[in-house]
Amino acid sequence: MVLLSKINEDAIVENLKKRYMDDYIFSYIGSVLISVNPFKQMPYFTDREIELYQGAAQYENPPHIYALTDNMYRNMMIDAENQCVIISGESGAGKTVAAKYIMSYISKVSGGGAKVQHVKDIILQSNPLLEAFGNAKTVRNNNSSRFGKYFEIQFSRGGEPDGGKISNFLLEKSRVVSQNENERNFHIFYQLIEGAPVQQKEILGIMTPEYYSYLNQSGTYKVDGTNDSKDFQETMEAMEVIGIPGEIQAQVLQIIGGILHLGNISFIEAGNYGQVESTDLLAFPAYLLGIDPSRLQEKLTSRQMDSKWGGKSESINVTLNQEQATYTRDALAKALYTRLFDYLVEAVNKAIRKPTEEYSTGVLDIYGFEIFQRNGFEQFCINFVNEKLQQIFIELTLKAEQEEYVQEGIKWSPIQYFNNKVVCDLIENKLSPPGIMSVLDDVCATMHAKGEGADETLLQKLHGTVGTHEHFNSWNSGFVIHHYAGKVSYDINGFCERNRDVLFPDLIELMQSGEHHFIRSLFPENLNTDKKGRPTTASSKIKKQANDLVNTLMKCTPHYIRCIKPNETKRPRDWEESRVKHQVEYLGLRENIRVRRAGFAYRRVFNKFLQRYAILTTETWPCWRGTEQQGVLHLLKSVNMDKDQYQMGHTKVFVKNPESLFLLEEMRERKFDTFARTIQKAWRKYIARRKYEKMREEASDILYQSKERRKNSINRNFVGDYLGLEQKPELRQFLAKRERVDFADSVNKFDRRFKSIKRDLILTPKGIYLIGREKVKKGPEKGQIKEVLKRKLEFGNIISVSLSTRQDDFFVLHEAQYDSVLESNFKTEFLSLLCKRYEEVTKRKLTLSFNDRLEFKVKKEGWGGGGSRFLVFQRGQGDLAQVKPGGKTLNITVGDGLPKTSKPTRKSAPYSHGTRTNPPNSRGHPHGATQFSRGGAPSAQHDFTNTAPQRHGRPPSAALPKLGTQRSQRAPAQHKQGNMDFLNVPEQGMSGMQRKKSIGQRPPPAPKPSSRPQGPRCRALYQYIGQDEDEISFNVNDVFDLIRQDTSGWWTGRIRGREGLFPGNYVEKV
Ligand SMILES: Nc1ncnc2c1ncn2[C@@H]1O[C@H](COP(=O)(O)OP(=O)(O)OP(=O)(O)O)[C@@H](O)[C@H]1O
């Protein structure tokens, strides 16, 4: 998208839409990957793409998440630096799906033995497990992550994923006890109900979901496209793979069942006290959780309180009212669930923990920015984390990038953007003025047990402290924050309770008294010592986690995926323009492109750059003698990089376009490839020599006592491929992709009139190929000579091979339909390999017959053809066979060769790779065989100058297939009940206004002067391509009028009759 001719939001949206409607969901802005949720399975996530993107440069293939992942993986290995990928976007934009593609790509391209495979299995299986317990259907997303996850995949030095670590963030636990309309509880509840075997259901007392009050409030039980029963099996399998023991698995489900039953305990008001409405309902949850039912009853309806009286502290039992009792029940359910969730995360961690960390790649997939009908404390936290992530993105891509240019003394003109730090501060500031979280904590610290009225106090205090903040407003039920992604109204109700997040010691004690060890282990608190100090609140916890996360991410080389959600209908091909535009705006894509275009795609500190590209020149390899800066310049010169493509900073080199960087990368790859090939070749040569010595002996055995041998062939080294097929795609095209070549050589083939013609003979484990050349008769390639597969012989159809007893090179391949008469210098080598392959495939020995009168069947063609011909061999003169056709017989004469009992004498002949011991065409063909140039075998020199092997050719244009462009109908309104206005594109509020303001901060162009001014002129130091209509473009060395210099850095000039803005530091005054 950096190449768009106009950069404004509309152009970006238009471009994204065009691509989306053509089924291209990915685009790049520099190295940032934009991914638009297709809401349907795209066909380009197969093994083919995995292969295509492996080791390929970014520009070689269409944008893809595999390209980003591959780049990340390679960077980690080459630069020995930890990487991370930050996946952001609103709820339902496709973050979790993207994270899974990343993990599966890494798992597929990395090697490793059984142990590594086990780690990979756990990494992949952790997804269904944590999704079952941590994801739920919301109105925004049917599989919405209700927790944040940072998954570090750890690698060995060899790049094998051999460990990992998950950090999880704030699970939305309120969902366990209540859900909004059209939403569900966590998937696991429904999975258990739908998928558990009957017997297990009986043990757990599982009924229909409508029976449970923790499930029936929202009236939603099923999710489109989700099979809870099947998912249950997957969840159980995942627990198995992760190594959770069977009895614990059973208890995990017991807790889930226990929570459901716990929710059905209701209370009535008796006097001022809460009483269990139906004590019968206590037994089952108590049984499942392994606790005493009367104790459960007691702890749900009363609480021990410490009270200080006249300097003495004593414990008194306080009876709870109905509301408090309900609250206590829910607190227990939520605590059980979150602790269980943490246990599962820890179980995954335990299974893949590694004692020492080498390299790692982190994948951040959190809950996306969300706005619901009612937004509570959880949404506040979720949106805060998203705000922090936007901050990192800004810090690293917009702010830091621009600051770096200034620091390094790079010529640069600033680009404005909306910095959401102001919103982060509003939420998390400690002091001056204290942010919302600080005020919240203060109120919580002073509130009483249930804290009636605390929320109102909070609201009042917020008015006092942040009431005048630009990004803060109040409304009748709470407050509004102008987030980077839109205004959200938060309902103050429950903020204090949820923030305080303390589990009453009574409940901990209750659970510790249980009979199941596993459930007890979820409540490890020591009640006697853990009481002291101000308890950590939920907001301080999430604040700390978010800031720790930022620190962790800052230590890695970051990569970004910006997910865009094109609609709220969850339907494919449904494009809501305003929704996308809103996201493009708040994600800052426009600023991103501008920084990218005017800036530098790549920067590296000198020594790292030198290290990475040292291999390119002999002066820099193995080490450069000189300053690092000179070394870098030397390298840039060695690849002839244009001067306007890079700038040298104080400590770093900056490269402007990715293409220029790719040039360097490609050269580097090529070098490595050449060296690797040299090493490979030397090794292969060594192995081959040993192998061929053995083969030579075996080959001799097949002719032993049957055929005379040539003097110079008996000790000849075997080469196998005399055609150099590796570099002959025109020949390889007839073979399968990885088909191995045993033997390849150019041979003479004799027809029924004994005319000889050249054929390329190839032997592979799949059969024998005879390839000829023909002139193309029709079409655009008319007149060109093209390779044609003339014959393919399957081993199963070969009957036998016959040869003379003399030293000639003829042999006849006998086949069911007709025979092939061939002449090859290397017949012994060919035959011995053929015998081997033949036996492997057919499990029979190939019949070889030796006779000086050979009969062969000719091909039936029309009326002619068919019948037999003969080869008659006689004693003649010299080592070269002379041929003389006469009627149906070809007479062949040749002098005596070495005796039939000859054996190789030398252990190893001097190796002359690929050169013939006999000149191939020394003997004239009497009938004028068609000649075509023969490909020499690969010579060492040849290899060196050849380009890197085309491991991944350019993708055919069908790499991302286009589907029909018909638009589907918009879905009918999905939710009938309730006010669904909150699903509309959110209002942008102050953040949106500031964004607009900050973008338009350049000075207006000066009014047009009436005549050509005789004022100052300037000369362009760098090329600049205008990025907006009010800007001008110029090339390096263009001289033009300088009309106005502005302190903002945006100057006004006139070139080729056009007046407009340009960055002042791109020119020098003349
Ligand atoms: N690349 C994709 N191909 C096909 N479908 C997709 C793709 N990405 C997302 N989807 C669809 O969109 C749904 C929502 O995606 P996902 O769960 O990844 O969103 P999310 O960004 O993680 O949202 P949340 O913040 O709520 O967790 C998926 O369940 C799937 O149906």
Ligand SMILES: [Mg+2]
């Ligand atoms: Mg998600």
